[in-house]
Amino acid sequence: MPDVTTLKRALEDRRNALSVKAEEIEGELRTLGDPDFSEQATEAEGDEVLEGLESSALLEISKINAALARIENGTYGTCTTCGEPVGDERLVSVPHAAQCISCAFGIAFLSAVEA
Numbered sequence: 001m002p003d004v005t006t007l008k009r010a011l012e013d014r015r016n017a018l019s020v021k022a023e024e025i026e027g028e029l030r031t032l033g034d035p036d037f038s039e040q041a042t043e044a045e046g047d048e049v050l051e052g053l054e055s056s057a058l059l060e061i062s063k064i065n066a067a068l069a070r071i072e073n074g075t076y077g078t079c080t081t082c083g084e085p086v087g088d089e090r091l092v093s094v095p096h097a098a099q100c101i102s103c104a105f106g107i108a109f110l111s112a113v114e115a
């Protein structure tokens with residue numbers, strides 16, 4: 001497992017970057033929401049794209065917060081679904097990963113089927 005201090009640092013840095021990004025998007029959305037803005041249709045489409053970006057940033061922030069909480073309580077690196085190790089390789093590429101690769105892919109597959 002990667003060094004916890006390094007890991008926490010990386011997660012916190014990422015969270016800060018995402019917070020800044022979410023705030024920028026929020027600012028953009030307010031500007032676009034200005035009723036004086038001429039192209040209404042384009043504006044609405046832009047809003048949706050920005051809202052999507054904002055919610056994915058906020059979603060990642062919540063995953064990072066959960067990962068930091070798992071570091072604190074000592075469950076970090078253990079799959080939240082099957083209890084097996086998440087795996088170093090996966091943690092290096094996705095430090096906020098809560099699940100091992102097979103559970104993560106299994107769930108992605110199931111939700112694709114349900115959708």
Ligand SMILES: [Zn+2]
Pocket residue numbers: 079080081082083084099100101102103104
């Ligand atoms: Zn698992």
